[in-house]
Amino acid sequence: xxxxxxxxxxxxxxxxxxxxxxxxxxxxxxxxxxxxxxxxxxxxxxxxxxxxxxxxxxxxxxxxxxxxxxxxxxxxxxxxxxxxxxxxxxxxxxxxxxxxxxxxxxxxxxxxxxxxxxxxxxxxxxxxxxxxxxxxxxxxxxxxxxxxxxxxxxxxxxxxxxxxxxxxxxxxxxxxxxxxxxxxxxxxxxxxxxxxxxxxxxxxxxxxxxxxxxxxxxxxxxxxxxxxxxxxxxxxxxxxxxxxxxxxxxxxxxxxxxxxxxxxxxxxxxxxxxxxxxxxxxxxxxxxxxxxxxxxxxxxxxxxxxxxxxxxxxxxxxxxxxxxxxxxxxxxxxxxxxxxxxxxxxxxxxxxxxxxxxxxxxxxxxxxxxxxxxxxxxxxxxxxxxxxxxxxxxxxxxxxxxxxxxxxxxxxxxxxxxxxxxxxxxxxxxxxxxxxxxxxxxxxxxxxxxxxxxxxxx
Amino acid sequence: xxxxxxxxxxxxxxxxxxxxxxxxxxxxxxxxxxxxxxxxxxxxxxxxxxxxxxxxxxxxxxxxxxxxxxxxxxxxxxxxxxxxxxxxxxxxxxxxxxxxxxxxxxxxxxxxxxx
Numbered sequence: 001x002x003x004x005x006x007x008x009x010x011x012x013x014x015x016x017x018x019x020x021x022x023x024x025x026x027x028x029x030x031x032x033x034x035x036x037x038x039x040x041x042x043x044x045x046x047x048x049x050x051x052x053x054x055x056x057x058x059x060x061x062x063x064x065x066x067x068x069x070x071x072x073x074x075x076x077x078x079x080x081x082x083x084x085x086x087x088x089x090x091x092x093x094x095x096x097x098x099x100x101x102x103x104x105x106x107x108x109x110x111x112x113x114x115x116x117x118x119x120x121x122x123x124x125x126x127x128x129x130x131x132x133x134x135x136x137x138x139x140x141x142x143x144x145x146x147x148x149x150x151x152x153x154x155x156x157x158x159x160x161x162x163x164x165x166x167x168x169x170x171x172x173x174x175x176x177x178x179x180x181x182x183x184x185x186x187x188x189x190x191x192x193x194x195x196x197x198x199x200x201x202x203x204x205x206x207x208x209x210x211x212x213x214x215x216x217x218x219x220x221x222x223x224x225x226x227x228x229x230x231x232x233x234x235x236x237x238x239x240x241x242x243x244x245x246x247x248x249x250x251x252x253x254x255x256x257x258x259x260x261x262x263x264x265x266x267x268x269x270x271x272x273x274x275x276x277x278x279x280x281x282x283x284x285x286x287x288x289x290x291x292x293x294x295x296x297x298x299x300x301x302x303x304x305x306x307x308x309x310x311x312x313x314x315x316x317x318x319x320x321x322x323x324x325x326x327x328x329x330x331x332x333x334x335x336x337x338x339x340x341x342x343x344x345x346x347x348x349x350x351x352x353x354x355x356x357x358x359x360x361x362x363x364x365x366x367x368x369x370x371x372x373x374x375x376x377x378x379x380x381x382x383x384x385x386x387x388x389x390x391x392x393x394x395x396x397x398x399x400x401x402x403x404x405x406x407x408x409x410x411x412x413x414x415x416x417x418x419x420x421x422x423x424x425x426x427x428x429x430x431x432x433x434x435x436x437x438x439x440x441x442x443x444x445x446x447x448x449x450x451x452x453x454x455x456x457x458x
Numbered sequence: 459x460x461x462x463x464x465x466x467x468x469x470x471x472x473x474x475x476x477x478x479x480x481x482x483x484x485x486x487x488x489x490x491x492x493x494x495x496x497x498x499x500x501x502x503x504x505x506x507x508x509x510x511x512x513x514x515x516x517x518x519x520x521x522x523x524x525x526x527x528x529x530x531x532x533x534x535x536x537x538x539x540x541x542x543x544x545x546x547x548x549x550x551x552x553x554x555x556x557x558x559x560x561x562x563x564x565x566x567x568x569x570x571x572x573x
Contacts, residue, residue, distance in 0.1 A: 266468065394543065
């Protein structure tokens with residue numbers, strides 16, 4: 001790479017699978033950007049994709065990504081914008097194939113390369129790994145994976161920025177990964193453009209912090225912002241975050257001009273502390289970032305400058321995300337109206353529980369909440385208002401026995417005609433029984449995982 | 459005087475498994491020392507009685523004027539296992555802002571805090 005840019009603009013277009021569909025389109029069209037990063041994978045998303053792939057070998061990735069590429073690929077090619085996305089799920093090759101078809105239909109043959117990053121999927125290697133003593137113990141409970149081996153649905157190691165960097169080096173315009181860290185999707189372009197080294201810990205940490213700030217989309221630009229929320233302008237038209245990165249590791253968080261929302265020190269601080277553990281040790285595959293070193297300052301309207309970030313060497317491990325089947329659950333709700341709304345909802349709950357008991361149904365867990373009284377803050381909310389206009393009764397059950405959960409779903413509607421009065425809110429029919437797919441975090445030595453990068457011309 | 463944290467701080471919360479985290483951020487830089495002194499892990503544990511079953515850890519970020527709290531065993535098993543409306547701990551932020559602390563009158567005057 002002979003050409004080194006002074007700054008690059010990396011835009012976040014998707015904070016999770018299901019985020020605003022037009023956000024990435026607007027990021028590309030409403031102002032200058034060099035890279036678009038898209039995060040699609042929540043912790044349990046992989047298991048959903050694994051099931052889709054079991055039914056259809058060509059499926060198993062974030063389907064929304066393909067029509068998005070149809071919409072914006074001409075812009076990306078025309079204006080030299082590159083895309084990094086973990087849209088590949090459990091089938092990055094299938095996702096790349098679908099994007100390739102779209103590119104050809106758009107007449108872009110010979111005009112771009114698509115890169116895929118694989119090697120994260122260890123589902124097929126689990127028994128071999130466990131057999132060799134790689135126990136994949138649960139990071140929270142310490143239990144070995146063998147406890148739930150039979151019920152495992154997906155198993156993926158989190159890859160970092162470096163395979164993405166390789167794909168970019170090899171000319172990929174669109175880089176599609178499976179399980180890659182959100183932060184790597186932002187850090188990768190910086191390493192690629194600025195030529196950072198594998199032990200430039202401070203700069204790698206700075207790029208990681210940048211990734212953390214933008215990876216949840218509008219949560220950095222005024223969305224879900226506690227500070228002065230009443231006065232955050234035009235959230236209907238909220239702009240998603242953009243990082244303007246410099247080779248020295250400093251960067252500015254901003255958004256396109258003319259969009260709604262707000263970027264200020266407070267909005268960035270709120271996102272920095274989101275899902276934080278020990279702030280001195282924000283661990284990624286690429287480095288360990290120290291969030292206590294971060295310095296923020298206002299640098300103009302909707303611009304926050306970030307500097308001072310320190311990092312330390314990466315660990316010898318990668319995080320592994322395993323999903324496993326953990327029984328079934330269902331949640332039923334009914335709404336009770338004034339007068340005595342809370343007292344009626346409570347009485348209904350007692351009646352329901354007595355009936356479940358008489359039916360001999362066993363659950364691992366049963367939880368009652370009173371929405372409007374205590375569903376979010378529990379006992380901290382104080383005594384419920386006896387004169388409340390309405391209260392929603394919300395009862396959830398979970399257990400291994402699907403039949404018991406199904407029977408529960410048939411006991412909610414009868415409460416309308418057989419319980420306390422002035423009750424409604426059952427238009428949706430019986431509650432649905434959902435399979436519970438639980439999440440099992442573990443560590444694996446980096447030496448066990450080999451990322452594979454493929455870059456092909458369309 | 460007794461004052462709610464809502465008057466002194468803003469916050470955001472999230473989850474990691476069955477642990478909720480709450481980042482508590484001083485509304486003004488000058489409030490940080492007061493928060494660091496008064497909002498201890500023990501007091502937060504007491505405040506969340508009935509909602510948080512495990513221990514509470516606290517981390518300091520003076521550079522951001524912020525404290526980070528980890529509230530263990532607070533999300534009904536966490537993730538998809540949880541039956542809670544707020545299985546991701548998104549509203550633990552404002553639950554912490556309900557907490558009240560004692561601020562000596564002289565200090566409140568110096569900091570410009572009104573009850």
